Amino acid sequence: MEKQQLSEIGQRLRKRRQELGLTREKMSELADIGTGYYGQLEVGTSQMSIDTLIKLSRSMHLPMEYILFGTGYEPGDSSAVLDLLQRCTPRELKLAEEILKLFLMRIE
Known part of the structure; x- marks a missing residue:
């Protein structure tokens, strides 16, 4: 190289x-x-x-x-988030969902 x-x-x-x-x-x-x-x-x-x-x-x-x-890859590209989620175990997905819900409730 x-x-x-x-x-x-x-x-x-x-x-x-x-x-x-x-x-x-x-x-x-x-x-x-x-x-x-x-x-x-x-x-x-x-x-x-x-x-x-x-x-x-x-x-x-x-x-x-x-x-x-x-x-x-482009920073800010939502496919990066999807890629992260695809690598998660079922338990990690559930935790991520809960965190996202809490985060979105805080913004509203």
């Missing part, structure tokens, strides 16, 4: 981490990878394995296609 591609991947990772309001340390903990290694990914000085790509995709709730190529 070319240096420019690694840099672009790193920029997308950093942007998403910041959108989530997480530190590098917390993001690496959620993805179950080393903090130093995650930092290298963000600055574009290291390549990632398929295993790491999967971990980051799951923990950041991003399509792998977006991490690698910058396509298939």
Whole structure:
């Protein structure tokens, strides 16, 4: 992979981490990878394995296609919410429904 591609991947990772309001340390903990290694990914000085790509995709709730190529995801796109819900267990879906109901009642 070319240096420019690694840099672009790193920029997308950093942007998403910041959108989530997480530190590098917390993001690496959620993805179950080393903090130093995650930092290298963000600055574009290291390549990632398929295993790491999967971990980051799951923990950041991003399509792998977006991490690698910058396509298939737009922030604010409702399909991101649907994607999150599709990954939930039945118990998590029930909890998400209850939280959403409480949130919507608060707004009205």
